[in-house]
Amino acid sequence: MNANPVLLQKKYARIIEAFSKKEGITLDEALGFFYHSETYDFMKNGVSDMHCMSDAYLTENLEQEYINRK
Numbered sequence: 001m002n003a004n005p006v007l008l009q010k011k012y013a014r015i016i017e018a019f020s021k022k023e024g025i026t027l028d029e030a031l032g033f034f035y036h037s038e039t040y041d042f043m044k045n046g047v048s049d050m051h052c053m054s055d056a057y058l059t060e061n062l063e064q065e066y067i068n069r070k
Helices: 005-024 027-034 040-044 046-050 053-069
Strands: none
Touching: 005 027, 005 040, 005 053, 027 053, 040 053, 046 053
């Protein structure tokens, strides 16, 4: 399933902002991590309809990736 590109970009922005706040990192750092994450890759490619998941779920998923890469 393909998402509307504009809506997907807005979802990315919300997730990046929430991730930045939760991890206490700058928006630039959060943006850089997000665009190199599996979460982003899955969302952009529509894998398992990941883009349909809630912002909270996706932010948590991103946090787990971040913790695992430390």
